[in-house]
Amino acid sequence: MANIGIFDVLGPIMIGPSSSHTAGAARLGKIARTIVNKPIKDVTFLLHGSFKETYKGHGTDRALVAGILGMMPDDERLRDALLIAEKEGLEVHFLPADLGQVHPNTVKMEMILEDGSKSTVMGASIGGGNIKLTEMDGLALDFNGSRSAVVLEIKDIPGAIAFITGILGHNNKNISMISTNKPAKSEYTFLTIETEDELESSLIDQLRKFEVVAKVVVLDKF
Numbered sequence: 001m002a003n004i005g006i007f008d009v010l011g012p013i014m015i016g017p018s019s020s021h022t023a024g025a026a027r028l029g030k031i032a033r034t035i036v037n038k039p040i041k042d043v044t045f046l047l048h049g050s051f052k053e054t055y056k057g058h059g060t061d062r063a064l065v066a067g068i069l070g071m072m073p074d075d076e077r078l079r080d081a082l083l084i085a086e087k088e089g090l091e092v093h094f095l096p097a098d099l100g101q102v103h104p105n106t107v108k109m110e111m112i113l114e115d116g117s118k119s120t121v122m123g124a125s126i127g128g129g130n131i132k133l134t135e136m137d138g139l140a141l142d143f144n145g146s147r148s149a150v151v152l153e154i155k156d157i158p159g160a161i162a163f164i165t166g167i168l169g170h171n172n173k174n175i176s177m178i179s180t181n182k183p184a185k186s187e188y189t190f191l192t193i194e195t196e197d198e199l200e201s202s203l204i205d206q207l208r209k210f211e212v213v214a215k216v217v218v219l220d221k222f
Helices: 006-010 019-036 050-054 060-068 076-087 160-170 201-209
Strands: 040-047 091-096 106-113 118-127 130-136 139-143 148-155 175-181 188-195 213-219
Touching (some): 019 060, 019 106, 019 118, 019 130, 019 213, 040 060, 139 148, 139 188, 148 160, 148 201, 160 175, 160 188, 160 201, 201 213
Parallel strands (some): 040 091
Antiparallel strands (some): 040 106, 118 130, 130 139, 148 213, 175 188
């Protein structure tokens, strides 16, 4: 018999009519903001499936923008997120899209940052306020926010992965899941590691200093 928790029955604490279309959407927006970790000046939401059909009636538009602004799903300001974004100078756009064979409640967020750089994050709201992150800047991911995770872009050389996992082990970090993704003709491999507990900022700084590491993105449990 499956274990059923109280949140499976009652749903998440949130503002809005739908856990999938508002709570999950707010979480997706907020994790996108966390990933870029820089001020955002423009974001286009490419809405797939039921998201593109009902995003206004279910408040998905406000929830996504609220998340981008850093709000939690239960934030009372969520209802006014579009107005708040306008006041803060954040440009937002909503476009229908066919994102392929993905979950019906999927959104791809194309962000332009204040420094001129760009970033994309794609994910789905899979029910009950739960989410699944499926892509980050073209990199395929499978992250649901239940554990802390770190994505590293590392040089594709022998021993590099063992070196990184060894550093985590030395710092008493228990790895729950590890996956690799090497784009074709690239000199780098993307390494996604989920851990039982959060990685301290000092450890993240340590990882960034190694010559083998080109980029580190922290995905906190959310």
